[in-house]
Structures are given as structure tokens and as C-alpha cells.
Amino acid sequence: MSAAHIRQSVEQLAKHFAAHPQDAISRDKPAVATVESGLRCKAVGPKGEVLITDMPAAIGGGGSAPTAGWYLRAALANCDATMIAMRAAQLGIELSQLEVTVDSRSDNRGLLGDVDGAPAGPLELSLTVRIAAPGVPEATLHELVHWAEAHSPVGDALRRSLAVQADIRIG
Missing domain, CATH: 3.30.300.20 (K homology (KH) domain)
Incomplete structure (x- = not known):
């Protein structure tokens, strides 16, 4: 996106929130984590986003992420x-x-x-x-x-x- 597009988008949103401050308060999208195996965990977002973590082998993880x-x-x-x-x-x-x-x-x-x-x-x-x-x-x-x-x-x-x-x- 161009700097002009970003500037215009930010200005429009700021103007909207100034007129409708209640619209600025929102619930953030949740991340739901599960343990896949050992210390390897998978967090999933509402649109299917995925984030994988693991711990280093020294603490019992697999070091895979x-x-x-x-x-x-x-x-x-x-x-x-x-x-x-x-x-x-x-x-x-x-x-x-x-x-x-x-x-x-x-x-x-x-x-x-x-x-x-x-x-x-x-x-x-x-x-x-x-x-x-x-x-x-x-x-x-x-x-x-x-x-x-x-x-x-x-x-x-x-x-x-x-x-x-x-x-x-x-x-």
C-alpha cells in the first residue's frame, strides 16, 4: 500500500472514531492454543491463522519451532x-x-x-x-x-x- 493510501485510511478511521467513539471499543480476535505433542503447541485464530511454538531440547521440547x-x-x-x-x-x-x-x-x-x-x-x-x-x-x-x-x-x-x-x- 502507498503512503497516501495509508494516510487516507488512518484519517478516515480517526474521523469515524471521533464521531462514533463507541465503535473504537472492540473485542480482539482470540487465539486458541493446544498442545500437539510434548511441548509443541499450536495456536489457531478465527480465520485459520496458525502459530506453532516449541521449547528447546534442554528443557524437554523438540526445538522444532x-x-x-x-x-x-x-x-x-x-x-x-x-x-x-x-x-x-x-x-x-x-x-x-x-x-x-x-x-x-x-x-x-x-x-x-x-x-x-x-x-x-x-x-x-x-x-x-x-x-x-x-x-x-x-x-x-x-x-x-x-x-x-x-x-x-x-x-x-x-x-x-x-x-x-x-x-x-x-x-
């Missing part, structure tokens, strides 16, 4: 990239580069239970954004990324219970 934790990081990376691209389109900024990397640091003892108070989830997430747009000041790109992060649904869900650090790299 990414872990749910990797999908969490991928979801944040994709969601932030989407929001950055949407905001750039809204502002008429033509991006020549956009890459969002999310990694984390974990205490894996948390997977085994309450071992010395280690949490089961990540201790922290870090986000690195590589972004470039010819002729656009760096300060504008920083603003764009910060706006997108503040409006990222996945980022918001994580930030309300987990601190997320952002490292923005231009170019």
Missing part, C-alpha cells in the same frame, strides 16, 4: 515497525530504511518455578530502531519513533507491566 517468547519479541518488533510506518505516512515522510530489532534478557531459572524469586518472563526488553529518511532531520525521526512506540498496542501491553528500553539508531 520458535518459543512463545520469540514470538512475543517478534510481535513487538512488527507492531512497532507498523506504527512507525503508519505515522511516517501520516506525516508525509518517505522512509528509506526501517528495521526494528527486539531482544531480551531472561533468567531461565524462572521457567522452573520460583527459584530465588526469578521471574518466568524476561527481565527486560530492548528495542533498536534503524531508521532513515532523506532530508528529514534526526530530531523528527526520533519524535516519529517515540510517537509510534507510545501508540504501539503490543508495546503498550508490555509497558504497563514491564519496562522496555529503546535504543534508536539513525541510518
Whole structure:
């Protein structure tokens, strides 16, 4: 989709929600997970979407698919990239580069239970954004990324219970 199409779509939706705020509240599509075998799990969405996870062999899995934790990081990376691209389109900024990397640091003892108070989830997430747009000041790109992060649904869900650090790299 072109930046003009994205900008027009966002503007139309914002105008609709301003006139009909009740339409902005919706139930999100569910994901239903089942264990296929061992620690290999399959989540299915309402339109047949499928997401497979497995745990590494060291913890008893088969290592046949990414872990749910990797999908969490991928979801944040994709969601932030989407929001950055949407905001750039809204502002008429033509991006020549956009890459969002999310990694984390974990205490894996948390997977085994309450071992010395280690949490089961990540201790922290870090986000690195590589972004470039010819002729656009760096300060504008920083603003764009910060706006997108503040409006990222996945980022918001994580930030309300987990601190997320952002490292923005231009170019």
C-alpha cells in the first residue's frame, strides 16, 4: 500500500472514531492454543491463522519451532515497525530504511518455578530502531519513533507491566 493510501485510511478511521467513539471499543480476535505433542503447541485464530511454538531440547521440547517468547519479541518488533510506518505516512515522510530489532534478557531459572524469586518472563526488553529518511532531520525521526512506540498496542501491553528500553539508531 502507498503512503497516501495509508494516510487516507488512518484519517478516515480517526474521523469515524471521533464521531462514533463507541465503535473504537472492540473485542480482539482470540487465539486458541493446544498442545500437539510434548511441548509443541499450536495456536489457531478465527480465520485459520496458525502459530506453532516449541521449547528447546534442554528443557524437554523438540526445538522444532520458535518459543512463545520469540514470538512475543517478534510481535513487538512488527507492531512497532507498523506504527512507525503508519505515522511516517501520516506525516508525509518517505522512509528509506526501517528495521526494528527486539531482544531480551531472561533468567531461565524462572521457567522452573520460583527459584530465588526469578521471574518466568524476561527481565527486560530492548528495542533498536534503524531508521532513515532523506532530508528529514534526526530530531523528527526520533519524535516519529517515540510517537509510534507510545501508540504501539503490543508495546503498550508490555509497558504497563514491564519496562522496555529503546535504543534508536539513525541510518
